[in-house]
Amino acid sequence: MQITILTETELRQCVRLDQAALDAVADAFTRLANGQAMMPPIMRVEVPENNGEVDIKSAYLPGLDSFAVKMSSGFFNNAKLGLPSLGGMMILLSAKIGFPEALLLDNGYLTDIRTGAAGAVAARHLARPNIDTVGVIGAGAQARYQVRALALVRRFSRLLVYSQTPERVEQYAAGMRQALGVAVEPQASAEAVVRGSDLLITTTPAKSPLVQADWLHPGLHITAMGSDAEEKQELQAEVLDRADIVVCDRKSQAFRLGELHHARAAGLLAEDDPKVIELGDITAGRRPGRQNDQAITIADLTGTGAQDTAIALLAFRQAQAAGFGTQIEA
């Protein structure tokens, strides 16, 4: 048996934030919602001495030949050592025989891609067809990936940005102007971004809400992708109460780790509320997305093993087609 080792450099050359990545991630949500998928709860290993943690995600999606096991690390003392805090890698296993097929040493790149892609898949179904102004709260890596992915499914001419670490905003604005050719306008408050946008993306690790329900307006779509842990929250619970549709990647996970967690804790949304649906029910065509220009829609994305399986398989196939990788006889 052979295993293929792919490095970040190789993976960046053969996987991009493009339509193929969006299609792969949308397909994963469809397979997840169609049942028979096997996606266990996230496994977390904490290393408190070093302010670190590793999250392990996986999902087997029926019909796909392989599935991924992903390890994402966050070691928050690394900055003192001049090293990146976040890391990650994936193993691709054969769904036929269980043997390892590929080791993807992506250092979190594939997670960035599949996370951005999920936001775009949500926006494709939930944002108004014609938007002009996009708002983003946060100015880190996902503020870039989410907005770049969105540009694959919606045209827009203005980007408003607010960050609680203002020193990052200028570089962010310059980068996005160049990448997308849109006007980028830093704002002085989250409120200004929310009030001024047709579509809002929140991409922060906030532990208290940044977005208030009073700021919402008809037609707004919000993709909140920051919260992926019990203690994180970007949206006031009342924001979800005010929405017409709340779409999540996986109910069991979003009600534990996402914005839905706090809405349920506040007694505002139950797990069986008919307005809460999974993204895969929309990509599968069983449920509609946005139905009119007045609706307020929310996507609460926590990040799933299904996306990891989708992007790992895409990466492996594209790497094979390009002849990348080191073969090890195992």
Next chain:
Amino acid sequence: MQITILTETELRQCVRLDQAALDAVADAFTRLANGQAMMPPIMRVEVPENNGEVDIKSAYLPGLDSFAVKMSSGFFNNAKLGLPSLGGMMILLSAKIGFPEALLLDNGYLTDIRTGAAGAVAARHLARPNIDTVGVIGAGAQARYQVRALALVRRFSRLLVYSQTPERVEQYAAGMRQALGVAVEPQASAEAVVRGSDLLITTTPAKSPLVQADWLHPGLHITAMGSDAEEKQELQAEVLDRADIVVCDRKSQAFRLGELHHARAAGLLAEDDPKVIELGDITAGRRPGRQNDQAITIADLTGTGAQDTAIALLAFRQAQAAGFGTQIEA
């Protein structure tokens, strides 16, 4: 950053079932029982279409520089394809910075070693110092590893063996005679093995009890390592009731997946029963093992991520010392 890739061939040359492996595993149990270890519940991904499953285990043990994430696969249609059903690999991650350090493509070899080693650590503390006859039920890989590991901590001259697949017994007997130089005597029943042994090892995937309480006798130690899933059981629940001490690798796991699960379900043993203790409490010196020659003792081993971390780290260090491995710039 560099990651070291080690193949099964290399790992078999630098890790053996020896005192170093036993010491590493005993140390892992001690660290686990001393608190502050982080060992999440086992993650299981099922692939029902192909009669397959992957179990993912991990544990961070304070004081160790690295920790492992292990994937064990069982794909039970593989035999039809002429492939082994069981597989496995480990990733070693830095506990300082979270980055991957090594990929151990051991195909389950390191799991065999650490599982055998745990049985020997248990026997060191629980078996009578002087034994003559060892019994084993099962004739597969662990029937070999457990008995070979036991020989590192106890001298014995006879080995009784019974297997429900008798065609495997002859080869097993010949192999063990050669490996250990002891008399190996196949038996016609599990009962004959239990009644005739000073120390009993059960190593089967049985789903109904093979060992009855009526067959027990004073001074017997039993290591039951077969049950690692809800539906598996090798010992009648009354066997645990009859024992003076029941030692397990991890209470939370053994009461869910091990023999203790069935004893609790039968109302015979509660999780707070003082006779149920973790192996690490003994290796740490906080609790005694066997206290007299008449006691009946049981070790209920389900297999822990702590053992995986211990053996992976030992493997990596010994491979580095021997200059083994392929370096990949990640």
